[in-house]
Each structure stands twice: as C-alpha cells, then as structure tokens.
Amino acid sequence: MNSSLIAAGRRHSLGLRADGSVVAAGTGTSGECQVEDWDRVVAVAAGNVHTASNTGRSHSVGLRADGTVLATGWNGDGQCDVGSWRDVTLVAAGWRRTLGLAGDGTVLAAGRLREGAADVGPWREIVGLACGDWHSVGLRADGTTVAVGNDRRGQCAVDPWRDVTDVAAGYLHTVGLIQDGRVLAVGDQSAGACDVAAWEDVVAVAAGSYHTVAVTEAGWVVAVGSNNAGQCDVTDWREIVAVAAGSTHTLGLRTDGTVVATGNNGHGQCDTTGWKAIRVP
Numbered sequence: 001m002n003s004s005l006i007a008a009g010r011r012h013s014l015g016l017r018a019d020g021s022v023v024a025a026g027t028g029t030s031g032e033c034q035v036e037d038w039d040r041v042v043a044v045a046a047g048n049v050h051t052a053s054n055t056g057r058s059h060s061v062g063l064r065a066d067g068t069v070l071a072t073g074w075n076g077d078g079q080c081d082v083g084s085w086r087d088v089t090l091v092a093a094g095w096r097r098t099l100g101l102a103g104d105g106t107v108l109a110a111g112r113l114r115e116g117a118a119d120v121g122p123w124r125e126i127v128g129l130a131c132g133d134w135h136s137v138g139l140r141a142d143g144t145t146v147a148v149g150n151d152r153r154g155q156c157a158v159d160p161w162r163d164v165t166d167v168a169a170g171y172l173h174t175v176g177l178i179q180d181g182r183v184l185a186v187g188d189q190s191a192g193a194c195d196v197a198a199w200e201d202v203v204a205v206a207a208g209s210y211h212t213v214a215v216t217e218a219g220w221v222v223a224v225g226s227n228n229a230g231q232c233d234v235t236d237w238r239e240i241v242a243v244a245a246g247s248t249h250t251l252g253l254r255t256d257g258t259v260v261a262t263g264n265n266g267h268g269q270c271d272t273t274g275w276k277a278i279r280v281p
Helices: none
Strands: 006-008 012-016 022-026 041-046 059-064 069-073 088-094 097-102 107-111 126-131 135-140 145-149 164-169 173-178 183-187 202-207 211-216 221-225 240-245 249-254 259-263
Touching: 006 249, 012 041, 012 249, 012 259, 059 088, 059 097, 069 097, 097 126, 135 164, 135 173, 173 202, 173 211, 183 211, 211 240, 211 249
Parallel strands: 006 041, 006 240, 041 088, 088 126, 126 164, 164 202, 202 240
Antiparallel strands: 006 012, 012 022, 041 059, 059 069, 088 097, 097 107, 126 135, 135 145, 164 173, 173 183, 202 211, 211 221, 240 249, 249 259
C-alpha cells in the first residue's frame, strides 16, 4: 500500500530499521536520502515516477509512531509540506504528491493538483492507499476500491473490484490483491505488468513503473512486466516477507531483516547488501 518497511522510488531505496531509524540507498540528488536523523518511524514511502529524462527528482516520507509525518527531497509542488499533519496511520508517495490516511478514515493530500490525483477529500472509510505517477488509489474497509487522477489507460477502473485486501499503483496500471490470494490488474497492457491472472496464494503486491511484483505464502516472489533492467529477476528469492517496486528496480525484505535488490543500479539504489536489522512484519 505504498507505506511499508521498505520502499523504492525513482533512483533511491528506503529501509525502516527495527529501532525506528531509516536507511537510504541512492544518489539522493534532491535530498530524498537525507533521512539519517529520522527516529520513531513506523513506516516509509518513496515518491516513485517512471524513468524519463525529466523525472529524476523524488521525495521520501516517514510516518512516526505519534501519527506525525516527515518528508524530505524534491518539494516543487509542496509534496513535502506535511509537517502539520496529525493522527496519520498510513502514508503513500507518488510523483509530486503525498497522501496520508487519517485515523477517521479520511485522506490528506499535499502536492500537485493537476490531473486530479490529489482529489481525495470525498473519500471515506479508507484503510489503504497507493500512489501511481498520476493517479491515486484508496482501499475501503468493505474491500471495495476507489481511484482518482489520470485514467488514460484505464488505471482508475477499479470500481468493480470486491474483497480487496491490498492495492498498489504503477505508472499507468493498478493492482489489487483479493482475499483468496489472487490478483487483479487494470491499466496499460503494453509491458505485461497486468499479466497477473495466473497468480495464486499471494500475500503482498507492489507496482513499479512497468512491472508488478508479489510475495507468495511460501515466501517466494513472482514478477511480470518490463525486465529491461533486470527488475523482474526475482525467481530465486526465498524467505521474503515484503517487496517494493521502484521505477526500474525491486527490493525484497527477508525474514532475517536483510534486503535483496535487483534491477537498475545506476544511482546506487540497489546497494542494500549492508542493510541489517530492517523491521519485519
């Protein structure tokens, strides 16, 4: 749901340690990796955006145990202006946008207003969130879903979904995990990121720009979609409890608190081998 123990953005990765501190990998050219002084954090999110020549900047978000929110990095549209937020239980980050789930089931938004991805004011009884590049997805307590923003490839066509327990959003597609362990997907079909109909026994999902990743009950990982940078090379991963998908890289959290990574490492975003004691579910 884009607020997790690990997070992957455009050119950086985040990990939440068991002691509430946060570790980052990547160049952090916009300050998105400046998280070394964060403490008492219970979840992290990374602003993700598809890889293009004009999309290098990103931001990072941290949710503290007291319901306040931290943010660092690119703030061109006010996506890091979350210091006044209170009673937040979940955070999600997209391109130029941050969402926060309040304790009463409503949703806060900061950042870019164009495309309508921040038009979440009417949402009620929300329990989960996900941010794509230009669209936002909400999971309601009754297992239904809602989406707003750019729908040019049908990525917001989630109204018919039922019994959903988790959601994820990529550049132009949306993924939903349903109660029986199967996965739904809508949106752009060109890269194969929506080819999830055969998946079974899934317990968690993540969406990158053009790929989709899932963890199975057995702790294995499956992936579909673009593999131009090796971001789908996850078939040998074992004992995984969580995954995160960046623009063109993928992270996996092991049961022992270490993190594996694959895909584009042009900015050091996959340099997670030294990470230890990352919090596990």
